[in-house]
Amino acid sequence: MNKRVLSYIKDNKLIKVGDKILVALSGGPDSLCLLNILLELKDELKIDIGAAHLNHLLRGEDAFNDEKFVINTCKEMKIPYFIKRVDINQYAKEYKLSSEMAGRNARYDFFDEILKNHGFNKIATAHNANDQAETILFRLMRGTGLEGLGGIKVSREDKIIRPILCLSRKEVEQYIKDKKLNPRIDKTNFEKTYNRNKIRLDILPYMKQNFNEEIVQTLNRMSLLIQKDNTFIESLSTKAYNKYCERTNINNDLLLRKELFNEEEVLVTRVIRNAVVECSESHYDFEMKHIYDILDLSKKATGKIISLPKEIYAENIYGDIHLKHNSKKNEKVSNENKVILNKKNVGKDLIEFNEYTIKMSVISNKLDEELDLKQNNLIKYFDFDKINSIISVRKRLDGDKMIPLGMKGKKKIKDIFIDMKVPKEERDNIPLLCFDDDIAWVAGIRVAEDYKITNSSKNILKVVVKRKE
Known part of the structure; x- marks a missing residue:
């Protein structure tokens, strides 16, 4: 198992000598497997390792027991650890997010804070091959494009890495058993309240039993092929973005010039997506519906406005599309100025x-x-x-x-x-x-x-x- 993960790390250039890796440690089987494997490969990879745990305060006493488990585990392994508590329900209410999205944002804000203040340069998360398959099906049912079908990337921004994405959940569980580790079990993973759990507990087993015994591996192979195609198209869309998008001199709005909308739709939609991400500084609050709303706006009369997530709005101004923050929408300068x-x-x-x-x-x-x-x-x-x-x-x-x-x-x-x-x-x-x-x-x-x-x-x-x- 270690050799397989080591090959995966080297093939994907996830880790280099001298890296300080912060493991996102929930205390569950996946993150405990990841931490243990990296510790066993530590000398060979010539890296330092630490762990971070965010207590979401969602599961009562179980959440505090998870926290204690993480602390004790890190002490036994003699690695630095970082603990933080965030009331995710309050966070979600304050920022008007789903609980899942609020939890994700709070976790990565916490991880970034540690990287900034404690010298770590990479975050390792414990996504496995089953997580990949579940993510692809989840996005497929919500409606997604080529990038969404590519699933979880093995690395992102040269900062977030997924070293055990090559392992199935069954392999992770076998590793935990062989190493006599005793992870914490999150009971909410077995509740069918969440759509992702329904995919894990109902849909994937049904597909495996009735259509393809290797469905997890099949979906993972598909994701790799799609990611390669997507990388090529992204390179084209980056050129189009640089050609047609710019900041304005007046309010620093993000301008999408009307000539963009004469290009092929596959490029136009990607440029729009990249523009709203830059304007909002968020990767996760926009859907294809919003992209096509902006595309439709480009065909409307000048002066037409549509509202978007993250307090962004788009306006058609003589065929150009201006992306702006709502905070600036009603700004007026006093006559006294x-x-x-x-x-x-x-x-x-x-x-x-x-x-x-x-x-x-x-x-x-x-x-x-x-x-x-x-x-x-x-x-x-x-x-x-x-x-x-x-x-x-x-x-x-x-x-x-x-x-x-x-x-x-x-x-x-x-x-x-x-x-x-x-x-x-x-x-x-x-x-x-x-x-x-x-x-x-x-x-x-x-x-x-x-x-x-x-x-x-x-x-x-x-x-x-x-x-x-």
């Missing part, structure tokens, strides 16, 4: 305005700096000598007008925003740079004709706008 300075004070201080910083400097000799007149929308130059005395930065007001560069007549700022397809909720956040009573620049959008630099300009005002990190 205004920064005023005298022309004489230019360059002394960095101006902060809402989500932006604005730096101004005066160039007395054009030869001192190569002027970037067109390449950067957030760096602009103005004829400093045309300014009488006051420079200000403010938000837009009703009726604001300016003479856009290259035009003779004034145009409403509102119409400029419409022409440039700036979303309504972003317009109040965009800084307007004003000289005396005139609007000289709608930052990142359009500059005015009045203050453009010419060959006769002597003193030039350079303005650099940056979004705060």
